[in-house]
Amino acid sequence: MNLEDIKNPKFLKDLNLTKLNELSNDIRNFLIDNISKTGGHLASNLGVVELTIGLHKVFDSPKDRIVFDVGHQSYVHKILTGRAKQFSTLRQFEGLSGYQKRSESEHDHWEAGHSSTAIAAISGFEVTRKMKNETYKNIAVVGDGSLNSGLSFEALNFLGHSDLAPIIILNDNNRSISKNVGRLNKLLNNMRSSKFYAYAKKSRRKLPKFIYGLKVRLANMIRGFANNITIFDEFGFSYYGPIDGHDLKAVIKFLKIAKNRNKPIVLHFVTTKGKGYLPAETDIDGSWHGVGPFDRVNGNLISKNKENYLTWSNIISEYIYNQAEINDKLKVIVPAMIVGSGLQRFQKDFPEKIIDVGICEAFSVCFSAALSEEFDIFLPIYSSFLQRAYDQVVHDLTRQKLKVILGIDRAGIVGGDGDTHQGIYDIAFLKHIPNIEIIQPSNKEEAWQLLDYAFKYTDKSVAIRYSRNLVKNTSFNKYQAITKPTWKEFNQDGDVNLICYGDNFTRMHNYIKKHKLRINLYNAMFIKPMDTITIDKIISLNKKTYVLEDVTKISGLGSSILEYLAENDKHLDIKILGLPDEFIDHGAQDKIYQKYNLDEESIIKTILK
Numbered sequence: 001m002n003l004e005d006i007k008n009p010k011f012l013k014d015l016n017l018t019k020l021n022e023l024s025n026d027i028r029n030f031l032i033d034n035i036s037k038t039g040g041h042l043a044s045n046l047g048v049v050e051l052t053i054g055l056h057k058v059f060d061s062p063k064d065r066i067v068f069d070v071g072h073q074s075y076v077h078k079i080l081t082g083r084a085k086q087f088s089t090l091r092q093f094e095g096l097s098g099y100q101k102r103s104e105s106e107h108d109h110w111e112a113g114h115s116s117t118a119i120a121a122i123s124g125f126e127v128t129r130k131m132k133n134e135t136y137k138n139i140a141v142v143g144d145g146s147l148n149s150g151l152s153f154e155a156l157n158f159l160g161h162s163d164l165a166p167i168i169i170l171n172d173n174n175r176s177i178s179k180n181v182g183r184l185n186k187l188l189n190n191m192r193s194s195k196f197y198a199y200a201k202k203s204r205r206k207l208p209k210f211i212y213g214l215k216v217r218l219a220n221m222i223r224g225f226a227n228n229i230t231i232f233d234e235f236g237f238s239y240y241g242p243i244d245g246h247d248l249k250a251v252i253k254f255l256k257i258a259k260n261r262n263k264p265i266v267l268h269f270v271t272t273k274g275k276g277y278l279p280a281e282t283d284i285d286g287s288w289h290g291v292g293p294f295d296r297v298n299g300n301l302i303s304k305n306k307e308n309y310l311t312w313s314n315i316i317s318e319y320i321y322n323q324a325e326i327n328d329k330l331k332v333i334v335p336a337m338i339v340g341s342g343l344q345r346f347q348k349d350f351p352e353k354i355i356d357v358g359i360c361e362a363f364s365v366c367f368s369a370a371l372s373e374e375f376d377i378f379l380p381i382y383s384s385f386l387q388r389a390y391d392q393v394v395h396d397l398t399r400q401k402l403k404v405i406l407g408i409d410r411a412g413i414v415g416g417d418g419d420t421h422q423g424i425y426d427i428a429f430l431k432h433i434p435n436i437e438i439i440q441p442s443n444k445e446e447a448w449q450l451l452d453y454a455f456k457y458t459d460k461s462v463a464i465r466y467s468r469n470l471v472k473n474t475s476f477n478k479y480q481a482i483t484k485p486t487w488k489e490f491n492q493d494g495d496v497n498l499i500c501y502g503d504n505f506t507r508m509h510n511y512i513k514k515h516k517l518r519i520n521l522y523n524a525m526f527i528k529p530m531d532t533i534t535i536d537k538i539i540s541l542n543k544k545t546y547v548l549e550d551v552t553k554i555s556g557l558g559s560s561i562l563e564y565l566a567e568n569d570k571h572l573d574i575k576i577l578g579l580p581d582e583f584i585d586h587g588a589q590d591k592i593y594q595k596y597n598l599d600e601e602s603i604i605k606t607i608l609k
């Protein structure tokens, strides 16, 4: 069928199993075709095609509320709720969001992007429903990776002893982005490999529908009598599963059971991530979780990487790899982002030096703080995900004067992931904490200099920021040590000063050089503590000074300079250029910069006006 004709999911009520299976094929084809052009979360969405069709067949959205955890696997839901036409704009500036978005559709009741909020969200929805004496259903679709997080468990803990009737759909594909980790994963593995599941899967095609359903129910009863209790039973939920999440007949059968229950229920579906597209289905390290454009025939990525350019994650992980060769005490702690952090090679070659703790950012910081008594810890974490661990940075790490090096990846504007993932608050939420320093390199050599500084020359915790942009792969033999907070100065005898850091320094430096502009440029590699000797020099020049942020204007480097001036009764005519006090949507970085007059031309226009 033409998926672009779908207005809402009502049409599903009239489709029989054969038609529904045909629809699954059409949707898979559509996903592969579209995502091969735009990029996006291919594997996760291919895995939930039947589940999402089943949900919309059995339930009545938008009255019944379907919340997808993270929301990266909500593409099928978007198609079934009338958004197929917009897929060519997926994750692009002013286009379709890659996550559920309340402003996009009445079928999106909750927004996420960060994991493990869905069960907590439907807890709130359930209390409201009950209070209003309504009968609609609140459904959380959560992956086995996202179930690992404390937030999911806090919600299970709340719901399990309530008189509410939440429905939890566990989408268990035995993967987070990389291989899933931890005891819960082991428990799910045991459940998945239970004899009953294997038998039911084998025999389901031979059995009439009602007998198959009865068998699962019977098995659950026997399980109960035999005291073969699952973690979900212990939490106070009725548990049904494991169920083959690609068998539409079974999916619909069990969703109907859930619909008719008035108690907390977990349906445990087993699915295959990447189902229906071989490269994604056989992916081992997680590269097909989120992909860029690719050739659908051979599965080759259409690389946008420019020759001789590297990602920041690769530059940083290369340094850490070298550290591992010389430093016996090095340990790398990763909250579920081995691939994103560029650590596959490190994991392969130094498995004993790296620990993936799963999607548990708060735990990762507390755990690292304790480990740091004995080890040198590098903890790469995306800027926006560190928001989850703010208290651990304050309470557990810095307050106790412990030292961990935080690799703040995806700092600044991130592009397609949008508002939930923008790395534009970390300077604000870190700079007021004692015992932590914030640094940012603008090229590869500086990255090594600053990492050396972090490991060797300071006893404080360090947050080293880097973006998701590409960086020139410059070679260097020896480099000078940086042993104290230092900024670099490129004085052009200009009438105005521009202070920037990181990629902003590089792009403004290139632009100013190319256009031979007389602007004095400063590379503020140390955001905290600042290089006050250089600041005093800038003050003595007594020229209009601009500070360019890659974060929100509020509470960035510029505001630190203003505080320094106020504190020391010094004066300088300063203007801060940065992102406004609003959430910044998805879209390519250059489009976002243009929107906020932060592209090179607009910046120079502002400065020279």
Ligand SMILES: Cc1ncc(C[n+]2csc(CCOP(=O)(O)OP(=O)(O)O)c2C)c(N)n1
Pocket (backbone or CB within 6 Å): 044, 047, 070, 072, 073, 113, 114, 115, 142, 143, 144, 145, 146, 147, 171, 173, 175, 176, 177, 273, 289, 336, 337, 359, 361, 385, 388
């Ligand atoms: C707080 C937080 N940490 C990390 C991520 C990055 N992330 C996005 S999806 C994902 C894996 C989720 O696994 P699972 O819930 O099993 O879903 P699947 O994609 O396997 O269906 C991770 C780690 C995130 N979105 N939020």
